[in-house]
């Protein structure tokens with residue numbers, strides 16, 4: 001045991017060393033590594049070394065290997081038994097390939113995960129920021145190197161992505177979140193009160209929230225799941241993570257990577273299972289401090305209002321933070337002055353990359369009549385070059401499009417296509433085929449409407465269906481006003497034009513129509529650290545993932561005023 005020396009000088013040195021250690025542990029905010037940059041994307045050119053490495057990872061998940069995925073509570077892996085059924089996770093491109101059987105949490109598991117989150121919090125809260133940050137930087141390094149190809153393979157097979165889409169998501173965006181969040185956290189911690197009277201020290205302490213955070217994550221981005229869990233955990237919170245059943249393969253691998261990177265037991269508790277059952281237990285708990293959600297608007301509205309009702313019933317100790325990014329009905333507005341080739345190819349990418357399953361995907365197109373023929377000719381000629389949509393993902397990894405995620409989505413999209421065929425105001429001008437023999441494939445489809453206010457311009461389909469309206473050039477401003485009012489969402493949108501005045505008009509009038517507004521670029525593909533992401537209106541709380549702002553939602557600031565002066569009279573000068 002440590003003994004203090006009786007010699008004053010040695011004692012003083014020992015004391016200083018203890019104080020210094022504490023200061024390093026709790027107060028010092030070192031510079032973040034200068035190497036923190038956006039991850040470099042690999043290109044996967046034919047015959048490249050990275051192709052071989054990816055192929056090797058893909059073969060790990062062959063037809064006869066179905067992974068057993070457990071729950072993880074306090075670091076303990078819990079597998080299915082008579083109280084915990086399993087759910088299968090299939091490759092959306094190949095019904096016959098079961099990728100995993102997933103243990104489903106029961107109500108007692110949920111209670112245990114909450115209890116664990118609360119107890120693990122005591123140590124995690126005191127863990128110095130540099131250590132918390134290092135764990136996420138280490139995870140990013142593991143993702144970049146040791147697990148790159150496994151995580152890509154899991155995202156490709158489980159979520160139906162092609163290589164490029166898997167790379168920009170599960171490697172680049174995920175790592176960018178983990179690295180930039182560290183930079184942003186440092187910025188936040190360094191933001192301190194700007195005024196101090198003499199004899200006083202004012203300090204801001206960025207406490208994690210008092211209870212636990214509930215992260216409910218979507219299927220479509222491995223990176224988003226990683227960030228919904230990682231951002232609050234970095235700030236000292238503990239998390240109950242309910243992953244999507246349709247991205248469980250990549251999500252579980254990510255959980256294991258975080259563990260290998262040094263994340264202590266109980267900081268993140270991995271809880272696959274019935275969404276309503278788990279949510280019901282979690283959001284009725286008095287220690288529920290925040291919801292970190294990404295998914296559909298309808299689910300978020302439901303959760304938001306239940307939390308509101310619970311506040312009224314005094315269920316919680318705190319007002320829970322509610323952070324949610326949800327749906328979109330994103331637009332491309334093509335002005336007569338736009339470059340036809342650039343704007344049509346950007347529209348192809350925006351609408352059909354990852355089968356239109358990005359919240360940011362282009363789903364409504366307003367096209368200047370005078371350039372519409374050329375535009376649509378170029379768009380459809382290029383669509384014709386896309387490898388046939390029903391190729392199996394294992395053969396068509398390098399193809400531009402793959403399957404939609406599940407039966408429910410497939411059936412919804414098919415019904416939208418079939419309804420369009422019957423609707424006198426709609427005409428399918430490209431695509432319209434579908435096929436679910438092997439996997440859930442929908443052909444890229446363009447539907448022209450002769451009504452600018454047709455409901456197809458306001459409802460989110462979340463698939464490869466683009467609705468187009470051709471407007472008369474003279475109606476440009478009128479159309480802008482309609483774009484603004486057509487949909488309840490406000491996520492992303494683009495103006496394509498070479499005319500500065502036309503751009504200025506759109507930028508001004510569409511101020512609240514999109515949280516991410518693009519000029520002469522597609523409305524997808526925000527990069528962490530470059531384009532902060534999120535929308536308002538019914539697209540979410542717009543807390544901007546990929547920025548420092550979102551981290552501030554997961555701290556509850558304590559202001560500490562320390563006074564070094566003493567008073568010797570209670571009266572003010574005016575009392576004399």
Ligand SMILES: NC(=O)c1ccc[n+]([C@@H]2O[C@H](COP(=O)([O-])OP(=O)(O)OC[C@H]3O[C@@H](n4cnc5c(N)ncnc54)[C@H](O)[C@@H]3O)[C@@H](O)[C@H]2O)c1
Pocket residue numbers: 216217218219220221224242243244245275276279294295296297299325326327328358359360460462491534535539540
């Ligand atoms: N704005 C953004 O940043 C962003 C990003 C990605 C996806 N999205 C949106 O997400 C949607 C697609 O993702 P999805 O299909 O995974 O969404 P979803 O709403 O079906 O599911 C999201 C999560 O909520 C869970 N969930 C479903 N029903 C629930 C319930 N009743 N109670 C509690 N949890 C429930 C799911 O299991 C999943 O974990 C689209 O609407 C898309 O626009 C938005």
Ligand SMILES: N[C@@H](CCC=O)C(=O)O
Pocket residue numbers: 220221357358359360523524525526527533
């Ligand atoms: N950050 C992505 C959106 C993810 C939503 O699904 C983009 O900007 O396309």
